[in-house]
Amino acid sequence: MASVSVDEAKYTQxxxxxxxxxxxxxxxxxxxxxxxxxxxxxxxxxxMGTPEGAWPKPTDVHLSEALGAINTFVLIFSSFTVVMAHSAIARGDSKKCLTYVAITFACGVLFMGIKAYEYSAKFSHGIMPGYIADNLIDPSLRGVDTSRPEYKHLEEPEYARFIKEAGRHPYDPGSAQWFKAQVRQKLTPVAQPVIEQIAADETKAKEEQRILSPEERQELLEKIRNEAQSAEQKKALDCYEVVAAINGSGQSRPASALEIGIMSNKLNEKYHDLHLPAFIPYGNLWASCYFAMTGFHAAHVLGGLVVFAIILIHGLRGRLVKNAWNVSMLELTGLYWHFVDVVWIFLFPLLYLV
Amino acid sequence: MSDHSHAVGSTHDHQPPATAHHGDDHPHGHGHGHDHGHEEHIPDSTFMKVFGALLVFTAISFAVNQIFGAKNPVVNFVLIGIVACCKAFLVMYFFMHLKIDWRKVFVFLVPICILAPMVIVVLWPDMVLAWRLASPDTAP
Incomplete structure (x- = not known):
């Protein structure tokens, strides 16, 4: 037995x-x-498993290359400063080491600040997993749109049954109905002046005991368009056209959710302040990937910041002197921080560039 | 094999335990900590050069995206992927001290270099090839 113990001791060494x-x-x-x-x-x-060119482009999902580039620079620079901090402590230069750790900490905070700004921009545009109208074409789990002629056979009770079986509410975020309702709700106040002008003419026609014909409505719209001088009036008219398409007024049928989706995207491009829900094919898949990858990465940055804060406090108390413990602490923290940088080196081109 | 194991073990046996160094002022090689007696370190000037190279590589990935982004997405993807791998290599080799520590930690990294791509490879047939093979162009 004794010989076994000796062997074990050797083995463990x-x-x-x-x-x-x-x-x-x-x-x-x-x-x-x-x-x-x-x-x-x-x-x-x-x-790679989505059809060619269908995956959302960075501009479709409001990703700013410039912000991504700034964050890349910030993280690369912080990697450089942390390696310099380790180098300084190994030389015994505590002051320099503390300065480098402080810069690294500041870079981490800046990175998180920019990330928070990017996240808030996504939220304000409704770009969140499960909230994006990404499939307005097929009557699948999302995007059942009974206003499309080919789905007219899906009458209300049948549609309700379909939705119920799918376990979804007709106004679930991302569904065609929800999408149209959202666009209408956001555009109606902007289009109000035009709606009122047309309502006045409708009232006048009613007094004459008749209804406004589609041609008359079209003429009226032309007149309003020609008289529209200010940018505000032109914007109201553009918005009204989409509201009218949703309601089906003056048209043979209400426009399909897909048509409204395309109109909504054009309006978003023209008027950035409207913040209409965007129609982004594969948008929910993209958002799930984006938030999972960048969210976990940001959580790692946060973890690194906590360690750097501890090192900073350690240094401010005058304990960041050259010894094996401190040199090792800086080196191991640096290894972790560089790893976080390496992850971003891959995330940045995948999300912001290609 | 046993000779090799013995050699590694012997090297380690000669070192005092890490805890024995706690609190001492023993000079360390950068990135080397107290793992070995001999001094090996990467000079600060190298870190500065690597930092510069990382910025240049970032600029290159932007330029590649401008040139090939719209015209040829596949070439764009491959080139930007190569640039990202170069950047990751620089960070790992110099900043993470693999230049010095590779021979000590390669036992973790070599399997990872095989297993990590395998994650993508095993998903590829179901997620990518299945769709591409089922496209109208290839339908009978």
């Missing part, structure tokens, strides 16, 4: 010639590599 801390950090990092590979890999196969 063998192994990879790195410190326990570095061994633990590298083991942690390889699990992290697999974690992010799962996320990034899923994104790549989902994207």
């Amino acid at each position: 063998r192994g990879i010639p790195v410190s326990n801390g570095k061994l633990a950090m590298w083991l942690f990092l390889v699990t992290e590599i697999m974690f992010f590979t799962g996320l990034i890999g899923t994104y790549i196969v989902l994207r």
Whole structure:
């Protein structure tokens, strides 16, 4: 038995010639590599698995290349400063090390600030998983639109049954009905002056005991268009045309959700302040991938910031002096931070460029 | 194999435990910590050059996107992917000290380099090829 114990002791002393801390950090990092590979890999196969050119472009989902580039610079710079902090502490230059850690911390905060701004822009445009009108064409789980002539056979009771069986409410975010209702709700106040002008003519026609014919309505619209001078009046008219298409007034049928989706996108391009719900094919899939990847990455940045805050406090108390513990702490924290940088190096081109 | 294991073990055996260094002022090689007795380090000037190279590579990925983004998405994807791999290599090799530590941690990284692409490879037939093979162009 004694000889076995000696052998065991020898065995436990063998192994990879790195410190326990570095061994633990590298083991942690390889699990992290697999974690992010799962996320990034899923994104790549989902994207490559969609029809050519159908995947949302960065501009479709309000992604700013400039902001992504700034964040890339910030993170690369912070990687540089953290490696310099480690170099400084190894030389015994505590002051310089503390300065570099402070810069790294500031870079991390700036990165999170820019990310928060980007997220708020997504939320204000309704770009969230499950909230994007991404399929207004087929009567699938999303996007059942009974106003399309080919689906006219799906009468209300049948449509209600279909939706019920699918476990969805007709006004679920992303459904065709919800989409049209949202667009109408946002456009009606802007189009109000035109709606009132047309209502006045309708009242006049009613007094003459007749209804406004489609031709008369068209003439009236032409007249309003010709008289429209200010940008505000022209905007009201553009918005009215979409509201009229949704309601079906003056037309043989209400426009389909797909048609409204295309109109809504054009209006969004023309008037940035409208913030209409966008019609983005594969938008929900994109949003799920985007928020999962960048969200987990941001959580890792936050984790790094907590460690840097602890190191900063440590340094401000005058304890960031050269010793094995501090050198190792800076090196291991740096390894983690560089890994976070490497993840962003792949996320940035995948989301903002290609 | 046993000789090799013994050699690695022996090297390690000669080192005092990491905790024994706690609080001392023993000079360390950068990126080397207290893993080995001999000094190896990457100079600060190299870190500066790497930082510059990372910025240049970022600019290159922008330029590639401008040139090929609209014209040839596949070439764009491949080129930008290569640039991203170069950037990741620079960060890992210099900033993460793999230049020094590779021979110590390659046992983790080599399997990961095989397993990580496999995640994508195993999903590819169902998620990508199935759709492409079922396109109208290839229908019988």
